[in-house]
Amino acid sequence: MAMREKRWRDRLEPVDRSSRSTLVALVLACATLITLDHVGGALDPARRAVGEFVGPAEDAANGVVAPFEAVPRWFHTRSSLEDRVTALKAENALLRQQVATTALDRNRLAEYDGLAATASTVRHTLVPAHVIAHGPAQSFSQTVTIDAGTAAGVHADLTVLNNDGLVGRVISATRSTATVLLLLDRDSVVGGRLGSSMEVGFLQGRGQLSGDATLDLKLLDGAFIANKGDTAVTFGSEDGAPYIAGVPIGKVTAVYSSPRETSRRVEIKPFVDFTALDLVGVAVPSGTRSDRGLVKPGQSAAKEAGR
Amino acid sequence: MSLVRGFLALLLLLVAVLLQVTFFPHVAWHGVVPDLALLVVVAAGLTRGPQFAAVLGFTGGLLLDLAPPADHYAGRWALALVVVGFVVGRIRPPGQGSRPEPVMVVAAAAAASFLGTSLFALSGLVLQDPVVSVPDMLQVILVALVWDVLLTPLLVPPMMLLFRRTEPARVSLA
Structure with missing residues (x-):
């Protein structure tokens, strides 16, 4: 063992004084450099100087290296190139479609956000649904079809709303669709209440479906004069059917009084834009079984309700 | 003459560093590239001894520390390569013109890389x-080790030949 060690030692370079002192000097130099850089800033000029020199050299080297680096790319078969063209075309089409539908997607997202907020506000579980068909004006009724039916827990006499306010109520439902009678319809009568004075009345549609369609509010107290800009909300029915309480309907825009009638007619502009209906929510009792995700009121709203 | 030799060594280091940052990233495995500058220092250590290799290691390390993509504290690679140069220089077989066995060259490169x-x-x-x-670090260290060992038979012998050719006559210390 000792002999082997000795032989191994003999094979090693004898270390002379100068190379050892060189090592110490270099290690100290390294430590100095690290310290200087650690303290900060002192080596920036050196770094920049080296960069000024090495940067162009790297650029040139990259130019020399690029052809070699590209060698594997020359060996492509025709079929693999065709495959790539097909794949890229498909990707292109997909991306183009995405670009084209970005605005729609963004609006949809905003609507879902609004619906979730509405669920919290009215403290009701909502079934999200899209309007898929509008009834024609020739039928003289304002109805729409939504893509949620009994399978989603929707049945007749449920409140339909969106993130702006009350839309209407469900009048019939199939397995996968439901028909909604809009507020604007002549047959639609909703019990409402003015927010500032708690005066009650009935809101009736006028059978128009245009951007500036309005509702008539007939107040029970004929002597009361409504204020312009006052908000009407639903006062609700027994068991929340057909209308749940506290859903905003619209704003008072004009007040008419005629001596012929015992009550005053108040004109209400609905908050909902009926010409651009898309995502709506159907208020269902909690615990409803549904084939889709329900929009539930948020944690904070539930807490407030419990208080 | 010694100025020319020094310039030659510097050029070799520069080429190594440039290849390390321009060509090898295209063939890198998990982003780890072979340490060409380290192999230059190993070749120098095996032919020219600890002093020369340590100085070369310092220069090459400094180049790696200061060349553009680097953003670590300057001096870290210099420190590592100084030690590598010195250690590899120490295991050089003594005597003018003596050649290390191929197995020893590969072993030296592996040890130096690690x-x-x-x-x-x-x-x-x-x-x-x-x-x-530390596990990430170990993975990188091992991959670099494999790279360096793979490239050693290709690169180190020619570089050793070059260093041997440019070596001034060595004074025997025995």
């Missing part, structure tokens, strides 16, 4: 330069 990358990583740990976990 030592150099570990030293660099350890200095990073101490300085908390980039904070990297």
